[in-house]
Amino acid sequence: MSALAGKRVLITGGGTGAGADLARGFHEAGAEVVITGRREGPLQVVAERLKGTRVVTADVTDEASVKAMFDKAGPVDVVIANAGASTSAPFHRTTLEDWNAMLAVNLTGVFLTLREGLRQFTGWGRLISVASTAGLKGYAYVTPYAAAKHGVVGLTRALALEVARKPVTVNALCPGFLDTEMTERSVANIMEKTGKSHDEALAALSATNPQRRLIRPEEVTAAALWLCAPGAEGINGQAIAIAGGET
Numbered sequence: 001m002s003a004l005a006g007k008r009v010l011i012t013g014g015g016t017g018a019g020a021d022l023a024r025g026f027h028e029a030g031a032e033v034v035i036t037g038r039r040e041g042p043l044q045v046v047a048e049r050l051k052g053t054r055v056v057t058a059d060v061t062d063e064a065s066v067k068a069m070f071d072k073a074g075p076v077d078v079v080i081a082n083a084g085a086s087t088s089a090p091f092h093r094t095t096l097e098d099w100n101a102m103l104a105v106n107l108t109g110v111f112l113t114l115r116e117g118l119r120q121f122t123g124w125g126r127l128i129s130v131a132s133t134a135g136l137k138g139y140a141y142v143t144p145y146a147a148a149k150h151g152v153v154g155l156t157r158a159l160a161l162e163v164a165r166k167p168v169t170v171n172a173l174c175p176g177f178l179d180t181e182m183t184e185r186s187v188a189n190i191m192e193k194t195g196k197s198h199d200e201a202l203a204a205l206s207a208t209n210p211q212r213r214l215i216r217p218e219e220v221t222a223a224a225l226w227l228c229a230p231g232a233e234g235i236n237g238q239a240i241a242i243a244g245g246e247t
Contacts (some may be wrong), residue, residue, distance in 0.1 A: 015042030079117030160237025
């Protein structure tokens with residue numbers, strides 16, 4: 001019997017990319033899965049593939065929407081704040097609107113999701129955010145995104161100290177460039193702005209990883225499952241890089 005059998009997990013941004021694979025992994029581990037996002041269509045595609053998975057539409061940047069999301073989901077044991085977005089531009093061309101949008105979804109969205117998740121815990125619980133290696137180091141042309149992800153790491157470390165005496169842990173997963181739709185958009189952006197071919201643009205992103213490859217979504221899922229398994233109780237307040245040795 002899986003340790004997750006009978007437990008409920010809520011995954012934001014569950015309709016695509018890492019979120020969809022997280023839903024798969026927790027479903028296969030026997031958990032009841034609730035996936036959320038702003039667009040119902042992609043969520044329903046995942047839910048049809050993973051029988052019993054529930055769908056809740058929500059906007060993680062809106063406080064009332066996040067509260068309603070947890071009301072509709074019911075009591076949950078694992079909260080994975082995965083929803084995020086990325087844009088790129090030179091810093092001098094970054095508008096205040098760009099800045100605010102990146103902080104809203106990548107940092108405020110995590111704050112609201114983890115706060116409401118923690119509030120409804122009655123005992124054992126796991127709070128996990130999907131951050132990025134951009135939360136551990138700098139990358140050119142994504143200043144607002146990197147700033148937001150650094151904020152997620154700081155939030156994780158601070159909150160972990162608050163809950164340390166409870167049966168609750170708080171951790172961040174920090175993957176490098178993932179083999180997902182978001183990275184494909186980054187590839188397209190590089191192609192448009194530099195004239196590089198698809199393979200050249202993809203190679204440029206893959207080169208940030210010493211293993212010279214993109215990280216697979218299932219590697220993020222495996223780490224999240226481990227954090228919820230027996231034996232991981234002492235893993236708290238960590239920003240875990242999944243990046244092939246990138247520093």
